[in-house]
Amino acid sequence: MSTHTLHFFDRVDTALHDATLRTALDRATTRFVGNRAGAIGALSDADRLRDQARALRAYALSRLDELLERLAERVEDRGGHVCWASDGEEAKRYIAELARSRGVRSIVKSKSMASEEIHLNEALERAGVEVVETDLGEYILQIAGETPSHIIAPAIHKTREQVGALFEQHLGMPPTTEVPPMIRAARQALRQRFLRADMGISGVNFGVADEGAVVIVENEGNARFTTTVPRIHVAIMGIERIVERLEDLAVMLQVLARSATGQKLSVYTSIISGPARPGEADGPEEFHLVLLDNGRSQILGGQYAEALMCIRCGACLNACPVYQSIGGHAYGGVYSGPIGAILTPLLQPDLPDNHLLPHASSLCGACQEVCPVRIAIPDLLLRLRADAVKAGKFHPIEKTAIQTYATMMNNPALYRASGKFAHLGARLLRRKGRIRRLPPPLHLWTRGRDFPSLPAQTFSEWWEERERQRRSG
Amino acid sequence: MSRNQILANLRTSLASNRPWLEEVSRSAPHAPPPFVHPPAADLVAQFCEELAKLEGRAYPVADGEEALEVIGRLLDERNARQVIAWDLEQIDLPGLPALLAERGVSLLDADVQGPGRKERLQTLEPVAVCLSGVDCAIAESGSMVLRHGPGRPRLASLLAPAHIAVVRRSQLVRGLGEALALLRERHGATLFDATSHLTFISGPSRTADIEMTLSLGIHGPPEVHVVVV
Numbered sequence: 001m002s003t004h005t006l007h008f009f010d011r012v013d014t015a016l017h018d019a020t021l022r023t024a025l026d027r028a029t030t031r032f033v034g035n036r037a038g039a040i041g042a043l044s045d046a047d048r049l050r051d052q053a054r055a056l057r058a059y060a061l062s063r064l065d066e067l068l069e070r071l072a073e074r075v076e077d078r079g080g081h082v083c084w085a086s087d088g089e090e091a092k093r094y095i096a097e098l099a100r101s102r103g104v105r106s107i108v109k110s111k112s113m114a115s116e117e118i119h120l121n122e123a124l125e126r127a128g129v130e131v132v133e134t135d136l137g138e139y140i141l142q143i144a145g146e147t148p149s150h151i152i153a154p155a156i157h158k159t160r161e162q163v164g165a166l167f168e169q170h171l172g173m174p175p176t177t178e179v180p181p182m183i184r185a186a187r188q189a190l191r192q193r194f195l196r197a198d199m200g201i202s203g204v205n206f207g208v209a210d211e212g213a214v215v216i217v218e219n220e221g222n223a224r225f226t227t228t229v230p231r232i233h234v235a236i237m238g239i240e241r242i243v244e245r246l247e248d249l250a251v252m253l254q255v256l257a258r259s260a261t262g263q264k265l266s267v268y269t270s271i272i273s274g275p276a277r278p279g280e281a282d283g284p285e286e287f288h289l290v291l292l293d294n295g296r297s298q299i300l301g302g303q304y305a306e307a308l309m310c311i312r313c314g315a316c317l318n319a320c321p322v323y324q325s326i327g328g329h330a331y332g333g334v335y336s337g338p339i340g341a342i343l344t345p346l347l348q349p350d351l352p353d354n355h356l357l358p359h360a361s362s363l364c365g366a367c368q369e370v371c372p373v374r375i376a377i378p379d380l381l382l383r384l385r386a387d388a389v390k391a392g393k394f395h396p397i398e399k400t401a402i403q404t405y406a407t408m409m410n411n412p413a414l415y416r417a418s419g420k421f422a423h424l425g426a427r428l429l430r431r432k433g434r435i436r437r438l439p440p441p442l443h444l445w446t447r448g449r450d451f452p453s454l455p456a457q458t459f460s461e462w463w464e465e466r467e468r469q470r471r472s473g
Numbered sequence: 474m475s476r477n478q479i480l481a482n483l484r485t486s487l488a489s490n491r492p493w494l495e496e497v498s499r500s501a502p503h504a505p506p507p508f509v510h511p512p513a514a515d516l517v518a519q520f521c522e523e524l525a526k527l528e529g530r531a532y533p534v535a536d537g538e539e540a541l542e543v544i545g546r547l548l549d550e551r552n553a554r555q556v557i558a559w560d561l562e563q564i565d566l567p568g569l570p571a572l573l574a575e576r577g578v579s580l581l582d583a584d585v586q587g588p589g590r591k592e593r594l595q596t597l598e599p600v601a602v603c604l605s606g607v608d609c610a611i612a613e614s615g616s617m618v619l620r621h622g623p624g625r626p627r628l629a630s631l632l633a634p635a636h637i638a639v640v641r642r643s644q645l646v647r648g649l650g651e652a653l654a655l656l657r658e659r660h661g662a663t664l665f666d667a668t669s670h671l672t673f674i675s676g677p678s679r680t681a682d683i684e685m686t687l688s689l690g691i692h693g694p695p696e697v698h699v700v701v702v
């Protein structure tokens with residue numbers, strides 16, 4: 001077995017043995033799942049709204065070429081600049097060159113998955129510019145030197161004690177384990193960063209083609225500062241994140257906020273069209289929109305096109321029993337959870353153990369159930385699995401094992417039976433909490449790795465019980 | 474050129490997948506719903522209730538005089554000597570300039586454009602209160618809709634620890650769909666000609682990034698006070 005294939009399993013293993021992470025994930029995902037269910041349940045007609053959201057996403061994708069041209073043209077009409085970037089390198093080159101030519105020394109950033117996808121910060125730092133993440137969670141991770149574990153709550157794996165220690169060290173805050181002083185310290189420190197920055201870089205939730213505008217949603221206000229205070233605003237948008245009309249937002253923003261955090265609307269929704277107008281007191285003098293392709297224009301023509309409907313709400317992560325157990329880091333890419341298992345191999349194809357990601361799912365269907373645009377995530381995962389096998393990405397041993405595993409996962413009865421069987425057998429094979437050999441054909445799995453011993457319940461027993469409790473509770 | 478390459482790729486891709494996408498596109502109507510919750514009888518009550526759920530404070534008042542009283546009290550409580558505000562003519566509340574003058578509260582010059590931008594930002598930073606009007610307000614989500622442009626600085630709803638906003642009863646709509654339709658009706662296709670920036674504000678700035686503990690005011694105002702006249 002090649003060593004790189006161990007990485008994914010190692011990460012999973014590490015995650016499963018990290019008690020702090022498990023508690024944090026449990027707390028966060030349970031809360032998000034509850035909030036989402038409450039918010040969606042309160043709608044007069046949630047099904048209709050989700051159908052509309054799906055139809056609007058499909059519409060936008062079906063005319064993506066035309067809508068992008070319109071968006072770019074109207075942004076330029078309003079005095080903005082547009083960079084069409086085929087890949088991350090082009091986007092990074094454009095932004096780094098812009099920073100250089102404008103004498104930019106310090107940049108503030110609000111959350112942007114697209115910029116993480118292309119590793120923008122590293123490129124800018126190499127160019128000698130200071131980059132500060134300003135979303136509280138992202139900021140905590142930046143000073144800790146870590147990566148996000150959750151799309152909406154990136155630093156959920158950090159305890160307040162850890163955050164306190166970081167702030168003590170980096171912000172000179174007096175020692176404390178109370179949250180309010182930490183919030184005040186971060187507010188003060190980041191406020192100064194905003195006021196001193198020469199450039200602000202943001203992501204984009206939706207581009208609005210007709211208006212030449214970009215939409216950014218957030219709760220903290222850091223994106224408002226990022227797009228208002230510095231002299232230059234650069235917005236990075238994955239080319240698929242577009243709607244045609246302003247009115248479409250009345251559907252998209254409502255499903256996004258409810259699915260992400262259970263809010264009716266996010267605290268701040270900013271719709272920005274070009275730089276500040278003449279006579280305007282604040283707002284940026286320059287506005288640049290970077291349209292990032294990075295493989296998306298090809299994905300649109302293939303069997304994974306549906307994944308481009310994703311609006312990055314994170315609901316499928318929270319609903320996923322695998323994600324609930326292993327968290328975001330284990331997936332290895334920028335995008336985690338069920339949709340990450342699809343997007344990462346497509347958008348970050350260089351990561352070595354991508355072919356294993358589509359297996360980080362029990363195909364229980366919870367993701368599709370909660371997805372506001374009803375992406376057929378389990379179907380797409382199955383196709384990716386088949387593709388990876390066809391492309392010869394698997395070692396023959398992995399291949400047989402995974403096929404067996406897939407057959408079982410796809411047949412609930414067989415899965416339950418084998419789970420029970422494996423369960424009994426596993427108890428007999430267990431040594432010091434680790435299973436060193438599984439019975440055939442699963443022994444193929446354990447030839448190269450230990451298999452963590454199974455919990456007291458099988459997964460499907462646990463799931464059924466959980467569902468039972470949920471229904472009765 | 475990347476632009477042409479990207480567009481060419483998209484067209485090739487759509488040649489195979491457009492029929493499927495169009496079919497999904499036709500599977501549901503595109504017209505947005507005007508609102509998404511069961512309609513409430515009293516929009517003022519609904520707005521105030523929703524804002525309270527977001528930890529914002531609403532002050533439904535009978536008339537302009539009472540509105541001025543509330544604002545005066547809020548300014549006094551915060552010991553506000555200076556405010557950052559919209560042009561007062563753009564806030565629909567007669568008597569507001571007199572109220573500020575009486576108390577010796579000065580309006581900061583919010584213009585930061587041109588050279589010296591960072592220095593001016595530093596001068597504005599300690600301001601105690603933001604003061605603005607709205608274009609409309611959404612009852613079912615407790616949101617305010619603010620169009621920014623000349624005479625309407627963005628920082629006048631962002632910079633200070635307290636944001637006081639004046640909403641007229643007639644500015645209340647039920648839902649987001651209605652709000653966007655209203656903007657369209659008023660401004661037509663030229664909505665973004667004078668407006669560079671449109672913001673929906675639903676309560677105070679919040680985060681739950683440390684252990685999922687809700688905290689207000691991480692970047693934007695921790696206090697949002699809305700006077701509904």
Ligand code: SF4
Nearest residue numbers: 310311313314316371
């Ligand atoms: S796939 Fe669906 S549920 Fe998952 S993040 Fe995207 S939109 Fe949300």
